[in-house]
Amino acid sequence: MIAETLIEKAMKKAQGAQALLTQSEHTRVSFESDKLKSVESSQRTDIRLRVVLNGKVGLSNTTDINDLDGVVARAIECAEFGSSAHFQFPNPQEGTDVKIYDDKVIPVSKTEMVKISQEMMDLIKKYNPNIMVYAGVDKNVLKREFANSSGVKFTDEETHFSTGVFGVLVRGNDILEAGYGFGCKKRDIDHISIANRAVELFKMAENTATIKSGNIPVIFTPSGMEVLLLALELGFNGKNVFLGSSPLAGKLGEKIADERFSLIDNPLIDYASASRKYDDEGVPHQVTPLIDKGIVKSFLYDLDTAGRSGTKTTGHGIGCNPTNLVIKEGETSFEEMVKNTKEGLIVESVMGLGQGNPISGEFSVNVQLGYKIENGEIVGRVKDVMLAGNTYDALKNILAIGNKSEWVYGSLLTPYVQIGSLSVVAK
Amino acid sequence: MKFYEKEMIILRERLEEALRKSDAEYTEIRIEDVASSWISFRGEELDSIGSSKTVGGIVRALVKGGWGYSTFNDINNLNVRVKEACESAKMIGKEESKFAQVEPVVDCIKAELVKDFREISLSHKKSVIEEYNKIVLGYHEKIKTSIVAYGDSFRKIWFANSDGSYIEDERPNTTLYISATARDGDNVQHGMESTGGMTGFQIVEGFHEKAEASAKRAVELLSAPPVTGGKYTVITNPNLTGVFVHEAFGHLSEADFIYENEGMKEIMVLGKRFGSDILNIIDDGSYPGQIGTHKYDDEGVRTRKNYLIKDGILVGRLHSRETSAKMGEMPTGNARSIGYQFPPIVRMTNTYIDKGNSSFEDMIKDVKLGIYALDMIGGQTAMEMFTFSAAYAYMIRDGKIAELIRDVVLTGNVFETLLNIDMIGDKLEWAPGGPGGCGKSAQSPLPVGFGGPHIRIQNVVVGGRQ
Numbered sequence: 074m075i076a077e078t079l080i081e082k083a084m085k086k087a088q089g090a091q092a093l094l095t096q097s098e099h100t101r102v103s104f105e106s107d108k109l110k111s112v113e114s115s116q117r118t119d120i121r122l123r124v125v126l127n128g129k130v131g132l133s134n135t136t137d138i139n140d141l142d143g144v145v146a147r148a149i150e151c152a153e154f155g156s157s158a159h160f161q162f163p164n165p166q167e168g169t170d171v172k173i174y175d176d177k178v179i180p181v182s183k184t185e186m187v188k189i190s191q192e193m194m195d196l197i198k199k200y201n202p203n204i205m206v207y208a209g210v211d212k213n214v215l216k217r218e219f220a221n222s223s224g225v226k227f228t229d230e231e232t233h234f235s236t237g238v239f240g241v242l243v244r245g246n247d248i249l250e251a252g253y254g255f256g257c258k259k260r261d262i263d264h265i266s267i268a269n270r271a272v273e274l275f276k277m278a279e280n281t282a283t284i285k286s287g288n289i290p291v292i293f294t295p296s297g298m299e300v301l302l303l304a305l306e307l308g309f310n311g312k313n314v315f316l317g318s319s320p321l322a323g324k325l326g327e328k329i330a331d332e333r334f335s336l337i338d339n340p341l342i343d344y345a346s347a348s349r350k351y352d353d354e355g356v357p358h359q360v361t362p363l364i365d366k367g368i369v370k371s372f373l374y375d376l377d378t379a380g381r382s383g384t385k386t387t388g389h390g391i392g393c394n395p396t397n398l399v400i401k402e403g404e405t406s407f408e409e410m411v412k413n414t415k416e417g418l419i420v421e422s423v424m425g426l427g428q429g430n431p432i433s434g435e436f437s438v439n440v441q442l443g444y445k446i447e448n449g450e451i452v453g454r455v456k457d458v459m460l461a462g463n464t465y466d467a468l469k470n471i472l473a474i475g476n477k478s479e480w481v482y483g484s485l486l487t488p489y490v491q492i493g494s495l496s497v498v499a500k
Numbered sequence: 501m502k503f504y505e506k507e508m509i510i511l512r513e514r515l516e517e518a519l520r521k522s523d524a525e526y527t528e529i530r531i532e533d534v535a536s537s538w539i540s541f542r543g544e545e546l547d548s549i550g551s552s553k554t555v556g557g558i559v560r561a562l563v564k565g566g567w568g569y570s571t572f573n574d575i576n577n578l579n580v581r582v583k584e585a586c587e588s589a590k591m592i593g594k595e596e597s598k599f600a601q602v603e604p605v606v607d608c609i610k611a612e613l614v615k616d617f618r619e620i621s622l623s624h625k626k627s628v629i630e631e632y633n634k635i636v637l638g639y640h641e642k643i644k645t646s647i648v649a650y651g652d653s654f655r656k657i658w659f660a661n662s663d664g665s666y667i668e669d670e671r672p673n674t675t676l677y678i679s680a681t682a683r684d685g686d687n688v689q690h691g692m693e694s695t696g697g698m699t700g701f702q703i704v705e706g707f708h709e710k711a712e713a714s715a716k717r718a719v720e721l722l723s724a725p726p727v728t729g730g731k732y733t734v735i736t737n738p739n740l741t742g743v744f745v746h747e748a749f750g751h752l753s754e755a756d757f758i759y760e761n762e763g764m765k766e767i768m769v770l771g772k773r774f775g776s777d778i779l780n781i782i783d784d785g786s787y788p789g790q791i792g793t794h795k796y797d798d799e800g801v802r803t804r805k806n807y808l809i810k811d812g813i814l815v816g817r818l819h820s821r822e823t824s825a826k827m828g829e830m831p832t833g834n835a836r837s838i839g840y841q842f843p844p845i846v847r848m849t850n851t852y853i854d855k856g857n858s859s860f861e862d863m864i865k866d867v868k869l870g871i872y873a874l875d876m877i878g879g880q881t882a883m884e885m886f887t888f889s890a891a892y893a894y895m896i897r898d899g900k901i902a903e904l905i906r907d908v909v910l911t912g913n914v915f916e917t918l919l920n921i922d923m924i925g926d927k928l929e930w931a932p933g934g935p936g937g938c939g940k941s942a943q944s945p946l947p948v949g950f951g952g953p954h955i956r957i958q959n960v961v962v963g964g965r966q
Contacts, residue, residue, distance in 0.1 A: 106760035112588035132550030243763025425887035459963030
């Protein structure tokens with residue numbers, strides 16, 4: 074096992090070490106502009122070593138499996154000037170099993186991947202032959218080998234499968250782009266419903282609606298929820314909390330959102346994109362409630378940040394980033410939300426997210442794909458519209474939460490969420 | 501002995517031998533060896549110090565209009581990779597290939613570094629950026645934390661194709677990013693500065709004043725009000741003009757959005773007016789000393805100066821060898837890849853609005869209520885619509901710069917906004933480099949140059965509360 078060999082080599086000089094070897098094989102089929110355009114195969118190797126020498130940390134990476142002595146030497150060199158280690162490498166601990174490997178993924182042939190793409194494309198074309206279609210199918214198999222100097226060692230193997238389709242429709246000087254995609258760790262993906270979802274987005278955009286500047290209720294679709302979640306992903310990151318740049322620092326136990334709003338981080342959902350038994354530091358994954366009934370419950374930590382903060386890792390190494398995020402369902406159907414809205418906006422996707430000051434919760438984005446609601450009905454697509462607000466204000470001003478959750482990109486499970494009022498600026 | 505010293509002497513022979521195994525109409529192999537190091541502070545403490553070494557390659561094969569790609573880290577089985585790419589291409593190719601012919605070249609480009617970062621110790625690199633971190637953290641009691649991140653990489657590329665081209669290219673890069681975070685209760689504000697470039701370690705030296713400027717701005721923004729959303733006359737400073745032209749027009753001139761889409765071809769027909777007579781937009785991969793500059797693109801095509809808009813009229817676009825052949829236009833040297841994991845696609849290099857003849861005073865003097873927007877945080881485009889955001893801004897009131905404001909994100913539509921540029925400044929400047937860059941089709945970040953003078957735009961929609 075290469076990871077163990079690396080630990081042996083590193084421990085000749087270092088007092089602690091961890092090594093992670095990742096090897097993957099990936100195949101992708103792509104349609105561009107209505108045509109089968111490319112087939113890609115890729116092979117990847119990645120070795121990451123972290124050593125502790127005299128209480129200091131050094132890192133080194135390589136893609137060359139024959140460069141083990143080199144990667145050890147460079148990590149040791151970095152450690153001489155490295156940051157202080159605020160952690161001990163963990164001892165072996167048993168984790169919770171979660172399904173991450175589907176043996177139906179590898180046998181999917183390139184021909185079958187072409188067929189899936191073609192079927193998605195045909196559905197869009199059947200709706201409107203003028204839409205220029207792009208489609209793709211990916212399959213991936215990834216093996217990890219992990220070891221540390223405290224005796225943790227494991228290997229795991231996971232599969233990933235994803236399909237997506239999007240189209241471009243040009244009408245005069247009007248260009249409409251819409252699409253939908255999904256990926257997870259199992260083969261069983263219904264590409265027909267993905268294509269139908271994309272068609273639905275085009276259908277709702279057949280008409281263009283005008284909207285006046287002002288403050289109106291806004292429904293975020295599951296895809297559109299990224300607007301609100303970006304600030305939370307940054308805000309719950311334990312490193313930002315420790316450094317004081319997160320506005321949630323010091324707010325453990327405080328109410329920051331409507332009591333119907335609950336958010337958990339769950340890496341133990343079978344076949345979800347970010348699911349695994351252990352994190353990249355060999356720590357067993359666990360379910361971490363972040364917001365429960367509007368109240369801040371926990372932040373996300375890796376070993377070093379937990380050490381600095383005087384707490385325990387939550388299994389979010391390395392980097393304190395979320396795994397799969399799950400927002401609790403509410404009681405209102407999407408149809409009811411629309412029906413109950415006199416004038417409002419539906420946001421499916423935006424442009425410019427994260428360009429402002431996202432950690433503060435502030436967002437100011439162009440509504441790339443959004444729809445106007447008038448008197449309880451969706452009347453058409455809006456264009457050249459800016460949406461602005463603050464995630465933390467919005468979470469206190471929730472009008473309704475959907476009663477049905479959907480997966481977005483395989484790592485976010487969320488219902489539709491309607492916010493009482495946000496600022497819309499139109500031409 | 502290092503990998504390339506031992507093996508690269510015979511690499512050209514191996515590449516050419518593998519190419520001979522191909523039965524595709526066109527085949528290319530690109531091998532890259534990248535050595536990089538990074539040091540970052542977050543707050544008082546060193547956050548991360550490390551180094552990496554990657555070796556990898558890509559084979560691209562074209563058969564009857566279909567492409568096969570094979571990418572890999574193990575470069576010992578080039579023949580197998582060539583075969584794999586050819587088989588993929590054969591499986592899907594169904595039409596006649598179109599691929600622009602270019603004269604084969606054999607060339608070897610050596611990096612020219614004033615201070616070679618590979619010969620500078622990690623401890624010295626660390627001590628240089630530690631000074632900047634101390635300046636930021638010591639500036640004011642409201643400075644809560646900082647990011648000071650240094651990175652360097654030395655990329656060596658070996659490129660060979662079935663036309664007979666063979667190019668060795670060295671692409672060094674050094675970057676520095678400084679972010680100061682000030683906090684007052686729930687109000688968190690940032691000040692950012694960055695630099696970067698291809699000429700060596702000296703680029704990141706002597707950055708003390710900028711470090712202090714980032715901290716000063718973060719603190720000042722705490723008491724700046726957010727912009728009120730609405731429509732404004734906006735003057736952008738040269739750094740922001742650069743990102744504006746990149747988002748507002750650069751992406752739409754990339755021919756891969758156009759070449760197989762009849763509707764897009766109509767919209768983007770050469771000769772169409774997009775701006776007034778004063779507007780000139782250029783992409784130039786041969787512009788000396790910029791971060792998007794290379795002698796050849798990643799298809800072995802010589803880079804050059806390409807006018808996109810001349811006197812307000814669309815006169816050109818950015819091409820790969822495939823898009824140029826399909827549109828019957830000349831290749832422009834704009835097929836670029838961020839690394840061996842990806843095939844080259846149509847990208848910008850250094851994009852700028854050419855200087856005009858207005859002074860800043862002339863631009864501002866008759867603006868009753870407007871915004872002077874400076875420096876960039878970022879931008880994004882979706883075909884006709886685009887956004888870009890300023891790091892900070894001032895209100896313009898009665899022809900004069902007034903109070904500092906924050907959260908200025910601007911949006912526009914390519915068919916209207918360029919026509920709304922009514923004044924262009926008389927001095928062209930380039931934005932400083934840095935670790936960021938342009939993203940497209942999962943390839944990010946690609947170093948691109950952003951340039952321009954001050955410009956004035958009428959009727960810009962600015963997001964914000966009302």
